[in-house]
Amino acid sequence: MSAGGGTKAIVAALLANLGIAVTKLLAFILTGSSSMLAESFHSVADTGNQALLLLGGRRAKRGATPKHPFGYGRERYVYAFIVSIVLFSLGGLFALYEAYHKFQHPEPITAWKWVPVAVLLVAVGLEGFSFRTAIHESNQIRGNTSWKDFIRRAKAPELPVVLLEDFGALVGLLFALVGVGMTLVTGNGMWDAAGTAMIGLLLVTIAIILAVETKSLLLGEAASLTDLARIEQAILSGDDVQSVIHMRTLHLGPEELLVAAKIAVSPNERAEDVARAIDAVESRIREAVPIARVIYLEPDIYSARTAAQGPKTGTSAPPPADGTGPGSAGQPTAAGSPER
Known part of the structure; x- marks a missing residue:
């Protein structure tokens, strides 16, 4: 993976997620929707993850030292593994906890009802732009390799991480739209809780996939x-x-x-x-x-x-x-x- 291509995709994802996180958090404050809160933490986690990937890429450029005679290139793998942990804990587990809380005490959305829908539609557009950038950069080095094999076999972790994060974000937004939309239509907060639970399960699954693939790189391929x-x-x-x-x-x-x-x-x-x-x-x-x-x-x-x-x-x-x-x-x- 070219460093420039990976950096471009990471920066695009970071800017998109930062804007999305702010709008989702505002929507949660106005409506109290648990799906919006879960999506807010998802975007905050993704923003932090992109910052970690940029930091790992920068630190990996350090030259060899007597203590590390082969250099610091594998530090990119370390930070990619940290990303999977952050996504699992801050994103996935928090969403599952919030879903459990909302299942115990379901609440309808009574104020600023259509704000979450508008925010989620804007977020879909921003995430789609980030995902499109990651796909474009990946296609330059993927060749005829399938997407599954590209993610499993890529030696550079940044593009696979961004691809999975953006894909998970788009699917999570669809879950949130269904949960919020059905809550608005039926007045039943259980739909909001169900959407939050689906977001949590999705993030945990993606985090596990990232952890397994990055672990193989850390061990040495x-x-x-x-x-x-x-x-x-x-x-x-x-x-x-x-x-x-x-x-x-x-x-x-x-x-x-x-x-x-x-x-x-x-x-x-x-x-x-x-x-x-x-x-x-x-x-x-x-x-x-x-x-x-x-x-x-x-x-x-x-x-x-x-x-x-x-x-x-x-x-x-x-x-x-x-x-x-x-x-x-x-x-x-x-x-x-x-x-x-």
């Missing part, structure tokens, strides 16, 4: 299958490497990848030639996958006997104690890693 194939092809595209014995990759951040590989070279190569070959392989990897910023290559002796057996596919397992099996010298394996 390998490169995408496409990038893995490009890296392996770059390693083997010259005459200086016989095979890839095994390879590991790890995202140090959305736009920074660590590559570690054991490569098989000819036993007749001199140390100077091996060093030159490693430099050439590193250049090819960076050209094929520009986000491969940190590369460690370990040369090993190539074995023609085991190479004749053909490469194995899949993620190679750690070598056994006796030195045999995948990952040991002379047994090339193709690198691969399942995605979320």
